Amino acid sequence: MRLTPKQTPSESTKEQSQTGLSRRSFLGHSGIAAGGVAAATLLAPPMMRKAKAASAVASAGKAEVKRTICTHCSVGCGVYAEVEKGVWTGQEPAFDHPFNKGAHCAKGAALREHGHGERRLKYPMKKVAGKWQKMSWQDAINEIGDGMLKIRQESGPDSVYWLGSAKHNNEQAYLFRKFAAMWGTNNVDHQARICHSTTVAGVANTWGYGAMTNSFNDMHNAKAMILIGSNPAEAHPVAMQHILYAKERNKAKLIVADPRFSRTAAKGDQHLPLRPGSDVAMIWGLLWHVFENGWEDKQYIDQRVFGLDEVREEVKKWNPAEVERVTGLNEEQMHTAAKTLASNKPGTVVWCMGGTQHTTGNNNTRAYCTLMLALGNIGKSGGGANIFRGHDNVQGATDFCVLSHSLPGYYGLSAGAWKHWSRVWDLDYNWIEGRFDQGSYEKSKGKPVKPMNTKGIPVSRWVDGVLEDKANVAQKDNIRAMVFWGHAPNSQTRGQDQKKAMDKLDMLVVVDPYPTATSVLPDRQDGVYLLPATTQFETYGSVTASNRSLQWRDKVIEPLFDSLPDHTIMYKFAKKFGFADQLCKHIKVNGEEPLIEDITREFNKGMWTIGYTGQSPERMKLHQQNWHTFDYTSLEAEGGPAHGETYGLPWPCWGTPEMKHPGTHILYDPSKPVAEGGLNFRARFGVEFEGKNLLAEGSFPKGNELKDGHPEFSDKLLKKLGWWNDLTADEQKAAEGKNWKTDLSGGIQRVAIKHGCAPFGNAKARTVVWTFPDRVPLHREPLYTTRRDLVADYPTWEDRKSHYRLPTQYASIQQQDFSKEYPIVLTSGRLVEYEGGGDETRSNPWLAELQQEMFVELNPVDANNNGVRDGGDVWVHTPEGSKIKVKALVTHRVQAGVAFIPFHFAGEFQGQDLRSKYPEGSAPYVSGESANTAMTYGYDSVTQMQESKVSMCKISVA
Amino acid sequence: MARMKFLCDSERCIECNGCVTACKNEHEVEWGVNRRRVVTINDGEPNEVSLSVACMHCTDAPCMAVCPVDCFYQTDEGIVLHDKDACIGCGYCLFACPFGAPQFPQEGAFGDRGKMDKCTFCAGGPEEDHSVAEREKYGRNRIAEGKLPLCAEMCSTKALLAGDANDVSDIYRERVIARGSNKGAWGQNLAYNAAGNKS
Secondary structure, eight states: OOOSOOSOTHHHHHTOTTSSSOHHHHHHHHHHHHHHHHHHHSSOOSOSOHHHHHHHHHHHTOOEEEEEEOSSSTTOOEEEEEEETTEEEEEEEOTTOTTTTTOBOHHHHTGGGGGTOTTSOOSOEEEETTEEEEOOHHHHHHHHHHHHHHHHHHHOGGGEEEEOOTTSOHHHHHHHHHHHHHHTOSOEEOTHHHHTHHHHHHHHHHHSOOSOSSOTGGGGGOSEEEEESOOHHHHSHHHHHHHHHHHHHSOOEEEEEOSSOOTTGGGOSEEEOOOTTOHHHHHHHHHHHHHHTTOSOHHHHHHHEESHHHHHHHHHTOOHHHHHHHHOOOHHHHHHHHHHHHHSOSEEEEEOHHHHSSTTHHHHHHHHHHHHHHTTOTTSTTOSBOOOOSSTTHHHHHHTTOBTTBBGGGTBSSHHHHHHHHHHHTOOHHHHHHHSOOOOOEEETTEEEOGGGSOOOOGGGHHHHHHSOGGGSSSSSOOOEEEEESOOGGGSSOHHHHHHHHHHSSEEEEEESSOTGGGTSSOOSSSEEEEEBOOGGGSOEEEEOTTSOEEEEOOOSOOOTTOBOHHHHHHHHHHHHTOHHHHTTTSOEETTEEOHHHHHHHHHTTOTTTTBSSOOHHHHHHHHHTGGGBOTTTOBBOSSTTTTOBTTOOSOBOSOGGGOOOOOSSTTOTTSOGGGTOOOOOOOSOSEETTEEOBOSSOOOTTOTTOSOBOOOBHHHHHHHTOGGGSOHHHHHHHTTOBTTTOTTOHHHHHHHHTTOOTTOBBOEESOOTTSSSSSOOOOOOSSOSOHHHHTTSOOOOOEEEETTEEEOSHHHHTSOOTTTOOEEEEEEOOTTOOTTOTTGGGOHHHHTTOOOOEEEEOHHHHHHTTOOTTOEEEEEOTTSOEEEEEEEEOTTSOTTEEEEEOOOOEEETTEEOGGGSOTTOSOSOOEEOHHHHOOOOBOTTTOOBOOSOEEEEEEEO | OOOEEEEEOTTTOOOOOHHHHHHHHHHOOOTTOOSSEEEEESTTSTTOEEEEEOOOOOTTOHHHHHOTTOOEEEOTTOOEEEOTTTOOOOOHHHHHOTTOOOBOOSSOTTSTTOSOBOOOTTBOOSSOTTOHHHHHHHOOBSGGGTOOOHHHHTBTTSOEEEEEHHHHHHHHHHHHHHHOOSTTOTTHHHHHOTTOOOO
């Protein structure tokens, strides 16, 4: 042992010039380079000599550098993964990536742990007499397959439920939806149902597409931002880079509407702590001030908005006193916020789960859109509805409609939609039809409809598909087998019922990199199978970020343990079921792995509705290799091989790849030609309604030759306009009798765009949706409300007999008064360290260490009134008889009368520790009660989104 | 001559803990040892502020002054490092440190990372650069590769800056100018109205 200090430590460094640059030469360069970086980006990443450092490492010749995208949220952060001898040894910041500039949150900065995967599910396993047993892939596929075929024989294909995933890449998501179609069911869904389904429905029904209109980067141009039920500091931390950039560089004002004083609210100019579930009242309250003061954009409304007068009638009721009674926000707060939005334009609205996860979710999302339309903020740089999606590929999986109500590209389930996809798949429509149950269990307009054309059971209700009396379910039989393919069970409400359903099933199958809480929740002793899937770092393909950009991922490492990529597992099942040849008719299969690029090319041939047609594998790879050429704010490549294109070719990227459409950075922005990413609102709802014109008036994209609103394009319209001969002879053959959505040649789109027109027509956005339960969004009290005084004035809907094949309760629950026994409003949200159900992130020790306890946030008033001390154990009880045992965190972050619980935890159930039930060595490092064990009944009236943001509870000391 | 410094821009820090896991990732620091952590003051209250804190690599470092076995040393660029072979794990440095930077492994005095562990500014230790011994005791040596600390490089909002003090202060100064200084300007509230009183 040395007891003398070293006086000349730098001596050793002088001698090691063989490993990169010496410390001395580094210092020599640092000052000069740093100035350059800081001036160039104004965001000044602290890195000073990136280019030199990278070349130094590369010249050492050890590590191979892969370009991938973080899998933890939809911001889509770029990552450099260093791989040596097949081992993921280093993670370097991608300073040249246009979305994140090298930055990461806790999850992104801990990505490399995926290369360790110690707590992964390592082999196919099954439960036999209560014990986990290893098995081979072949045996697993055979056993599960035989069981499913038996159920299919007895109860029809709808008795097997295929629950897919927002963690699949685009190619896997597309193949999964196709796979379910060939199994013959619409009982297929994924996480989008329970995160943003109300957004997709509400927004698409307002102006055409149900996606984020602008981008994180474009928020740099905002002058005002209102975040509603969105906490990016925890859920999308790198989005905060862009939000704070706007605040710092553009002097943008930030308003945060959230019942909690969140980490994001702490960065805001104004916090609006609304009562959970009072969003519509708050928005109409803001609009009340806008209309009262004439702050609306009248020209914009005249040209581009339909039905706002009906909204005005409703808004009149929301005077400041009534708004305060319902939301708890006073006149001064509302006036200030409205004025900020009205006097700082362009402004943008951001919303997340706090707005969507309600029985009234579709009303909330439409109200947010209406506010922005009245202010004239949609279709403008710096404006827009910047809806932050959740999982890394939830946007892509939504677009490919791993959903029970549509085929890929939002084509729906009509015969026409099936015929379109049969043509793309080059399969006989009658064969596909024959795969489905031929019975009929529902009527539409008095006529019987077949299961092939009726919405399947959504993931939020699969439990009822199992437990509900067979006579009440609009399909042949109950669900008997459930496949959780990349989906955590603790993201769904009503934990007790879910456990019951899991125990009742004939068969329970998990396909996932981790065993997930599904493996421990039920008491069943057999009939549970666990199949190890890889993460996205062990395969490759494309992923769609929240802003609609498609990014290509390299494969970082080979599959760990005995795991297989999801598309390989799909192929194995298809082979077992006998439709592998049809599934992969035009997709090359290497061994048992379908070729990713061929899958991309196949969906390119069919996704005309939303422009997933121009993003060929080659174009996406070109963007991936040229991250550095895309601008940090406009996302446009300036020079380089992708010159003029927008990063990731955000959809719609119209026409064929050969047409070289640059992608659409900002939806509905008429300041550019359609050929350069310009657009207008979609003509989706006809050309007139109740005698009034629905088409745009005097507003059109630059270069539009029609210079006015117009309907969507079809062969007939082209002929009428005299543009038919602009099609080539081949295109004419393909386009005859088709429209812009079904012409597989892309000719109709090409010619429309050539004349400066959007293929989908040019209409007004509508603030009245006549096909929804509420034409104009109305405030309706949550089913479980503590405010009985408001129930009479703002009641929920009547119960429904069949909504997505199931009876759905509204009024019958709201009529019951639980407010005396359960006086505290219960809401839920996220933590930065974890994602979704948390099985993956709680298995990462670098993350798990930072958040080791499930907790409930209580205001000191509620804590003291219930005898609760900070840090003590408490029970949170909810009206349906569930209870969870968690730690109390006493804080002013929540208002008196509101309790907050984070989701992500699992492994404990109503006080019972389930850790011993995981397969050996695969229990996550941290476990806790699931928030959704306690969360109660309640589903959106349009999409069956679950209510997980408002319930009621009582707190008792444990 | 450079002098390496960290600076955490409290107006930008959102307590996302990216810096903490970046450090874990780069150095595979064991459970229980946090070379860097994020401290939040006024948690859940108006004027909530978060700051990422690690060893500040003091110019006249108190830990160096008090260490009974003189295990600390400072590199030419001002990075404070220590020799784990010499360290006796007494904890006197923790006593002296104004920032609580020294960490002590849970698994006894002879855990994986030696007796005392702290932020190295990603500069390793006294062993030969990139040697196995250096890696095992101190983690990676990014400085010798010409890179800067990963915590700052990966910071989600670019709140945490690391590098030559002159460059860091240039970057920060530029931000302060961009934010402006008129009433209500970003950052002014914290500087002149720390109690968060409404005007």
